[in-house]
Amino acid sequence: MSEEINPNVPTTQNPNQNPTQNPTQDPTQNPVDSATQEPQQDGSRLTATNQLIAHARQELGRVIAGQSEVVEEVLIAVLCQGHALLEGVPGIAKTLIVKALGRLLGIGFQRVQATPDLMPADILGTTILRPGSDTFTFHAGPVFTDLLLVDEINRMPPRTQAALLECMEERQVTSDGVRRPLPAWFTVFATQNPVDFEGTYPLPEAQLDRFLLKIRVAYPSEQDELKILERHHAGSGAGLLEDAQLTPIPAGLLARATAEVRSIRIEPELYTYILALTRRTREWPTLLLGASPRAALSLMLVAQAAAAFDGRDYLVPDDVKRAVLPVLRHRVMLKPEAELEGFDADRVLTDVIAAVPVPRK
Numbered sequence: 406m407s408e409e410i411n412p413n414v415p416t417t418q419n420p421n422q423n424p425t426q427n428p429t430q431d432p433t434q435n436p437v438d439s440a441t442q443e444p445q446q447d448g449s450r451l452t453a454t455n456q457l458i459a460h461a462r463q464e465l466g467r468v469i470a471g472q473s474e475v476v477e478e479v480l481i482a483v484l485c486q487g488h489a490l491l492e493g494v495p496g497i498a499k500t501l502i503v504k505a506l507g508r509l510l511g512i513g514f515q516r517v518q519a520t521p522d523l524m525p526a527d528i529l530g531t532t533i534l535r536p537g538s539d540t541f542t543f544h545a546g547p548v549f550t551d552l553l554l555v556d557e558i559n560r561m562p563p564r565t566q567a568a569l570l571e572c573m574e575e576r577q578v579t580s581d582g583v584r585r586p587l588p589a590w591f592t593v594f595a596t597q598n599p600v601d602f603e604g605t606y607p608l609p610e611a612q613l614d615r616f617l618l619k620i621r622v623a624y625p626s627e628q629d630e631l632k633i634l635e636r637h638h639a640g641s642g643a644g645l646l647e648d649a650q651l652t653p654i655p656a657g658l659l660a661r662a663t664a665e666v667r668s669i670r671i672e673p674e675l676y677t678y679i680l681a682l683t684r685r686t687r688e689w690p691t692l693l694l695g696a697s698p699r700a701a702l703s704l705m706l707v708a709q710a711a712a713a714f715d716g717r718d719y720l721v722p723d724d725v726k727r728a729v730l731p732v733l734r735h736r737v738m739l740k741p742e743a744e745l746e747g748f749d750a751d752r753v754l755t756d757v758i759a760a761v762p763v764p765r766k
Contacts (some may be wrong), residue, residue, distance in 0.1 A: 429500040438599070443720035450668075453661035454713045456486070460654055461509060467500055467649045468505045470636070471629030478620045478731055479506055479594070480711040483659070484666045487617025487703065488573050488593040490608075490735065494600055499680055503554045503594045505646060507724050511653030512551035512590055519561035521604060525568035529578050543580060548572050559605040567611055569593065573615040585721070590659075593601040610694070617703050619735035662713075669709040674764035679704050679725055681761050686737055694738035704732045722763045729754055 423524040433553055457479065465476050476490075479502055491499045499517075507514030547553065548569075556755070572578060576587045595616070599609075613619075625633065640648045669691035679701055687695030696704075707728035712720050734750040743753070 442630060450718055451665050451713055451716065453658055454665045455716060457484075457654055457658055457662045458714060459694050460652075464509050464649075464651045465502075465505055468500055468651070470499065470632040471625045472502065472622065474633055476500060476618055476715060478618055479503070481591075481707055481714070482594070482618050482620075483510065483592060483709050484663055484713070485617055485703075485706045486590070486592065486663065487706070488595070488615060489618045490616045491596045491620045491622055493598050493622030494624075495598060497624060499622050499643070500554065500556060501597045502622075503552070503596075505649075505651065506555075506594075508646065508651045509653060510552070510590075510659060511656075512659075513588065514552045514554070515547035515550040516554040516556065517547050519536035519555055519557045519559075521560060521562060523561045523565050525565050526684050528565065528574070529568055530580065534582055543583075543585070546578075547586075548578060548591075549585075549587060551588050551592070553591070553593050555593060557596040559597045559607060561606065563606050563609075565602065566606065569614060570615060590595060598740045606679050610736075613735045614697065614699060616735060618707065618731040621734075631735075642649060654733070665718075666710050666713050667711050668718070671705065671709070672720065672764075675708075675720050675722065675725065676705075678722060678761070680710070680736060682725065682729060682731075682757060685757050685761055686754070689753065689757060690738055691748055692737050693740045696733050696736050696737075697730075700733055700736045704728055705734050726758055729758055 461480055462473075462476070469476060476651075479489060483506070491502075493499055503512065504516070517523075526546070528546045528548055530544050530549065532541045533544050535542050536542075538723055555561075557567075558724060572591070573593055576589075576591050580586065593616075597605075624630075636645060648690055670697045683698075683701040684697040684703065685695075689695065704725065708724040710718055711724040711727045712718070715724070730751055733754055736751055737753070739750065739753065
């Protein structure tokens, strides 16, 4: 068992009851592609969602310099109750973002550092003999939490990767024939390094499809990187999270915001548009594998959350376009000749978006 795993049963933190500030009102209703703009108030019924977004941006901004698009997509994953794969080179705050998110939401958090010798029981738990008796008891693993961070998931062996499949899809663990439900907010955030492939086990398509989003984390800008240096120099040495002392969201706010996102209105023309985009990938000449029906469902859910970040309780085509890359980039497979010509998933999907007519109603 890896020494970096904490197998103890996680405890859920009690959220702070302090009130949060309401977002700035803006009567504009035009679609906005910028991830940094504050939610708009257009008379929609998104009170809890707007409050959560404003509070999250304010609090996470005290720890994370820049990375506004990444922070937005991480929040979208939580609001859609889906899992996310964060990909980026080491040292660009992938782990810090997820740890800060756990403190902000005031929910249980556990971290697993993946290694080649990590076994399924190390993360799921195992049945052990109770000392001084002849009975067995189940010792829960770190998956029994609300927010699970799996660092460098592509370094764990395929057997252990497969053990996460049931957890991610069914939100339960089956041990010794007994089904053990996971917490209602169980969400997996996994990280991986796209550069170093030595000693790694690439995730198969079946497991990649379990992730709602694949989030690309890039280098910060020069201005943001300067802010990182200044914050660390001004800190106490205990770490940014400890120095920031993030204020958790009020109790029940996350549940209300999730319900509001699910209720965002979708016109019939946009159902057709979502299907047209996903079905077009299945016949695209440079793609070997197109998007599945599960991908179409994920595209719809993430587009609803994108509309919520724009302050609207209805969907527009720009919301769907905005969701295509993070939702589909890990679900399509390029033909070998396309990769030799320099294509990647984002470039191909951008071409697909341009080729599918947009509803004009």
